Amino acid sequence: MKWSSAVGILVLIAGSAYAAEGGPQGVQLGDIDRKAEPCNDFFAYANGAWRAQNPIPASMPRWSRRWAAGEANKDRLKIILEAAAATKAQQGSIDQLTGDFYASCMDEARIDRLGIEPLKPQLTEIASIRDNAGVQREIQRLHAMNVSMPFNVYGWSDDRNPNDVIVQIDASGLGLPDRDYYFKKEPRFEEARAKYLEHVQKMFELAGHTAGDAKVAARTVMRMETSLAQHSLDNVALRDPKSTDHKMTFAQLQQLTPHFDWQQYYSTSQLPRGELNVAEPEFMKEVDRQLAATPLADWKTYLTWHLLHSAAPSLSKPFVQEHFAFNSAYLEGAKEMKPRWKQCAESADALLGEAVGKIYVEKYFPPQAKARVQEMVQNLRLAMGETIEGLQWMTPATKQRALEKLATFNPKVGYPDKWLDYSAVPISRDSYWNNVIAGRQFNIRDNWSTIGKPLDRGRWGMTPPTSDAYYSPALNEIVFPAGILQPPAFDLAASDAINYGAIGVVIGHEISHGFDDQGAQYDAQGRLHNWWSDADLKAFQTRTACVVKQFDGYFIEPGIHHNGRLVLGESIGDLAGARIAYRALEISRRGKPPLPTIDGFTPEQQFFIAWGQFRGDEIRPEFARSMVQGDPHPIAKYRVIGPLSNLPEFQQAFQCKADAPMVRAAEQRCEVW
Structure with missing residues (x-):
């Protein structure tokens, strides 16, 4: 499964992520670098001051408001898990499962005392293999x-x-x-x-x-x-x-x-x-x-x-430290491990995610937030439909098939309608590794149990607290967990221009994945099946080649540049996402008064600054090199300046001259959707 990602920040306000006092909130003024020119380097302008004032934490490979969101989500999970661990709960209940799992993980003294001992049964199994058949049996067990x-x-x-x-x-x-x-x-x-x-x-x-x-x-x-x-x-x-x-x-x-x-x-x-x-x-x-x-x-x-x-x-601290030293410190540039409680919260979410997530959404995702996001999704789909209908390069027959695919999109917002039942998972406070095995085995069995049966479209590929989103081409669904639907990615108190510039572009990004270089190969039923005419497909590929060339030219350091073919799908997603989110904002205002200028910024400027602030990562060089090698996402700088430099709407919003660095010449401008 290939999922796209986008992450937002969480702000705790009196126990809730949402506040609605006063008028609508605009851009984060303190994040803006007033010394930078928006038409020269919009990435530096939109979020440069925030990055200068907020160095990357020692435990992180990159940092921004959106990455702070993911970490703040774990603060919330800590509250949930500590409360569960302090409760004497019925066996098989959510509190018992999550509380005992977390308590076993936090018992470092016991884990360190045991050392390699918890792994001995599996190690002994491997050591006792006597033939090729034993190798194969062990592969299955593992x-x-x-x-x-x-x-x-x-x-x-x-x-x-x-x-x-x-x-x-x-x-x-x-x-x-x-x-x-x-x-x-x-x-x-x-x-x-x-x-x-x-x-x-x-x-x-x-x-x-x-x-x-x-x-x-x-x-x-x-x-x-x-x-x-x-x-x-x-x-x-x-x-x-x-x-x-x-x-x-x-x-x-x-x-x-x-x-x-x-x-x-x-x-x-x-x-x-x-x-x-x-x-x-x-x-x-x-x-x-x-x-x-x-x-x-x-x-x-x-x-x-x-x-x-x-x-x-x-396992015990020496194993944890050595694993960190290579995988996080060397490959990603992190300087120190995350605190133990955060590692345990991440583990609980990974293995018992819908148990933890059920409590999370009850506490931190109000119904009005879900309703507002669903309205935004509808406007983004309308915007994509209008965009498809207005394409000059696509023939009517192919347009019709594209619109049919758009009509079958299944949006999922916040959390599943039906929750996984973990009540039979044998979790106790006796052994953290045994709990990890139990959680893993449950999730593997749960997945294997779906084979040979009709597809259950109610299942989710991410847990509700996850600060991320995805599109599935086979299911033709766009999914936005509650963990990403938090300020400032989405905020009930924010101006519509801010919400459409942040989470709106993310929604548009995921919709456009249905029509990127991968998603465009799947039809309205989710089949890997060509629905394009030869001429339309050739025109589409010519337009995507423009994006490949643009991103091939983005260097992270001398001698190391992005691979435009590797990041093509995500870059199409950002370009189309910004374009259709801008149109969706206009759709949302039809028949309504114009949006206000806030703190001197027009609604159009708020929209683009919101995207620049949402995507504003500072990144360690080690992690940037790793991303360029294998990650289908470009680094954040180019996710900001790359798509926006193709948009005439951006040029107009900031009155950029035709030869400004943030304005690509008409003959170089990329436009796919």
Whole structure:
């Protein structure tokens, strides 16, 4: 599943995120850098003062009001979880589950005292493997605990028949961020490989291996992962859904990987043997080759490593610190770990998210907020419809199919109508790692239980407290959890211009994902099916090529620039999102008085400043390099200046001259939707 992200900030005001005193609130005046010129560098102008006054916290790889939102959400989860932990609750109740989970996580003294001990049952299982069949049984056992290697098995909608949920098999099992880290010759990738070897060795030493044995184990892991990476698709190829569409029968899967006993795997996992999809057949052939050719001892080392890698954040302090040192400090530039309570809140949300989320929405997401956002979503859909109808480059027949797709969009706002039932999950205060396993096993079983059944469109792919949003092409749905619908992304007290400039652009962004380079390949029923005429598709691709070229030219430092093809979908989303949100704001005012100028800023200026302030991240160089390598989102600076420099409405709002840096010449201007 490919989801787009956007995050907002939370402000606690007398126990609520919302306030409505006085007139409508405008832009954050203190965030604006008055020394910067909006027509020269709107990113610096809109949020430069805030970034200068709010350095990145030591535990974060980037920082802004929107990232502060996600962290403030965890402050709220802390309140919820501490209250639950202090309650003597009935077994299986939300308070018992979340409270005991949180209490077990916060019992650092016990966790540190136990060290590697909680992992001994799984480590012993791996050590006792005697043959190839044992390797395969262990892969299944680890999958059931959400340790996904060397491949991943899960249930998801069939790209060709989206109302059916089928087995999906993806490539997995790499410890470095993506395949290119194993091969690229630039010094930063060579250094990453060396650091990874050191990290793997240290983790084996913490697990009780001698330094010599641990060094050999690390080399074994690197050798196996490099071979797997060599047969993996790169990040750009993975963006094309056709490159991962390989539907087959159970018998064909067995023929593809003859050395793997899929009957045993399916039987143990209780999976129906219907049609399935293998995202990367060449990768699975390499897994099969390694099953036949790689020594048993090497497989045991590989399985042990991925168990250690997956469990480390849930074990004693030395494991947590070493996991942080490589994955957060080295790869992302973080200077220190988040406080323990925050790690525990994140873990509770990840594993028991709808239990925690049910309390969260009761406390922090009032009904009037949901109603207002639903109204905004409707106006954004109207704006997208008007945009499609007005396109000069699209023929009427293709327009009609685009409008049909728009009409089938399913918006989800705030929280699910039906909540997951966690009451049978065995959570206690005795063992944090056992609780983690229980939560993981519940979520894996819950997902596997959907396979072979009609698609349940009521399910959510994010928890309610999540400060994010997504679009699903197969389900043709846009989803906005309560965690993102908070000030200043969305605020009942804010001017409409502010709300449409912040969360409105996010809503438009998610709608436009249905029509980006990926989403445009899915039809109104969510099928991977071409609904374009040849001429219209060619015109669309010409317009998207403009966006690729624009973002290819954005450097984060000398010698390192964005890959326009990798960030194409998100950049189309930002460009179209800003354009249709601006139109939706106009739609919202039809038949109503004009919006007011606030603090000297016109409604049009408020709209664009709201987007600049919402997206205003300061980022560590290590994390920026990681994003450019593998993240489909551009860094925040270019998510602001990139789309806005294409909009005549922005130029007009700030009266920018034609040759200003924030104004792209007409012949260079990108316009997709």
